[in-house]
Amino acid sequence: NERTLVLVKPDGVGKGLVGEVISRIEKKGLSLAALELRSVSRSVAEEHYAEHQGKPFYEDLLEFITSGPVVAAIVEGPRAVAAFRQIAGGTDPVDKAAPGTLRGDYGLEVQYNLVHGSDSAESAEREIKLWFPEH
Ligand code: ATP
Numbered sequence: 001n002e003r004t005l006v007l008v009k010p011d012g013v014g015k016g017l018v019g020e021v022i023s024r025i026e027k028k029g030l031s032l033a034a035l036e037l038r039s040v041s042r043s044v045a046e047e048h049y050a051e052h053q054g055k056p057f058y059e060d061l062l063e064f065i066t067s068g069p070v071v072a073a074i075v076e077g078p079r080a081v082a083a084f085r086q087i088a089g090g091t092d093p094v095d096k097a098a099p100g101t102l103r104g105d106y107g108l109e110v111q112y113n114l115v116h117g118s119d120s121a122e123s124a125e126r127e128i129k130l131w132f133p134e135h
Helices: 010-014 018-028 042-048 058-065 080-088 102-106 121-131
Strands: 002-008 031-038 070-077 115-117
Touching (some): 002 121, 018 031, 018 102, 042 121, 080 102, 080 115
Antiparallel strands (some): 002 070
C-alpha cells in the first residue's frame, strides 16, 4: 500500500467541496488514514511549497494557502499517489484537467485549483512528515 498527502485548499473548503473530495476518494476505493481541518502557518506553507520558491507565483501561492482553513488527509491504497492525481485532474483546471475530475468539474483558475495531491511516493512521505508528524 502507498500513502499520499491530500489537501482541500481554502478555495475548496470555501466552496463546500470537502464532502465531494472525500466521497470521490472513498468511491475510488482509497481509504483515509488521517483527516483534519486546520489552519496553515506560514512556515508549513513555505516548507510544503519549497520547490516553488523563486517562481513568480510563489508569494501569491503562500498567501492563498494560508488564507483560510484547509482539510489535510493521509490517503492510503494501492497506487494512492497516481490514483488521487487522476481524481484531482491536471494542475490547470481548464487547460489540463478533464471533465469528471475535481479540478475539471469545479475549478477555473490555476491558483484556485481546489486540491493538492503529492506528486510521488517520496514527496508524499516528506509531506506527511510535515503535516502529520505523529504519523
Ligand atoms: P499541487 O502540488 O497543489 O497538487 P500540482 O502538483 O498539480 O499541484 P505544481 O506545479 O506543483 O502543481 O504547483 C503547485 C501549485 O501552485 C498548484 O496547485 C497551483 O495552485 C499553483 N500554481 C502552479 N502554477 C501556477 C501559476 N502559473 N500561477 C499561479 N499558481 C500556480
